[in-house]
Amino acid sequence: MSPQNLSEHIRAVRARMTRAAVQAGRSAQSVTLLAVSKAQPAPMVRAAASCGLGDFGESYLQEALEKLAALRDLPLTWHFVGRLQSNKTGPVAESFAWVHAVDRLKLAERLAAQRPAQAAPLNLCLQVNLAGESSKGGVTPAELPALAAAVASLPRIRLRGLMCIPPEEADPERQRAWFRQLRQLFVALNEGGARLDTLSMGMSGDFEAAILEGATLVRIGTALFGPRPARSANRTGDTGSKDTG
Numbered sequence: 001m002s003p004q005n006l007s008e009h010i011r012a013v014r015a016r017m018t019r020a021a022v023q024a025g026r027s028a029q030s031v032t033l034l035a036v037s038k039a040q041p042a043p044m045v046r047a048a049a050s051c052g053l054g055d056f057g058e059s060y061l062q063e064a065l066e067k068l069a070a071l072r073d074l075p076l077t078w079h080f081v082g083r084l085q086s087n088k089t090g091p092v093a094e095s096f097a098w099v100h101a102v103d104r105l106k107l108a109e110r111l112a113a114q115r116p117a118q119a120a121p122l123n124l125c126l127q128v129n130l131a132g133e134s135s136k137g138g139v140t141p142a143e144l145p146a147l148a149a150a151v152a153s154l155p156r157i158r159l160r161g162l163m164c165i166p167p168e169e170a171d172p173e174r175q176r177a178w179f180r181q182l183r184q185l186f187v188a189l190n191e192g193g194a195r196l197d198t199l200s201m202g203m204s205g206d207f208e209a210a211i212l213e214g215a216t217l218v219r220i221g222t223a224l225f226g227p228r229p230a231r232s233a234n235r236t237g238d239t240g241s242k243d244t245g
């Protein structure tokens, strides 16, 4: 993709986000654009940063660590959005600001133990598996309150909110219903005393529906960067999110 195309895509996505936010009676600033740069090379991220993007999401640990090193000179906020194995938490706890797909206590405990003491608290979102899809990670809605309470009490961690990757629905109303369900879980936790401020929901195909239902952060890859290049087959040590490819 040319730099010209990239800046046009960013502008178009922002315009669509603003339109959805206004339609929902919210300000454009109430929704963060997280650019999911997995499978995109470091120079592409650098170009996106020069267009004003500051939050980037990665799913594949080895690839991400190489990119973070190559872009160390930029003041970027890095989010790990992929599925995380519990034996790979160390580098994530050390190098990222956010982890979006936490779905079990053991993972959060390891991240808390491995977060460097001098770093800011690690921001976490709990992934909820709304439709009970076995191909995707996430805690069940029934198990969510206990997990949220346990994670919130960990040191060096800040529980910020909830995240979901719902099934794709052809009908926009049905798409919105999944996001509404996550927002209702979020509201219920806050009514129970949690202090969550982040609803991480919406990707390239459904971010407007998510914003209409209260998303505060949308995770967008393809609509910004175009189709992802195929990942090279020799990254055998690099297991990441299988959720969305």
Ligand SMILES: *Cc1c(COP(=O)(O)O)cnc(C)c1O
Pocket (backbone or CB within 6 Å): 036, 038, 059, 081, 082, 165, 203, 204, 205, 219, 220, 221, 222, 223, 241, 243, 244, 245
């Ligand atoms: C890849 C990915 C995205 C971005 O998906 P697009 O459809 O390319 O926008 C968002 N969230 C997660 C967790 C992902 O793995």
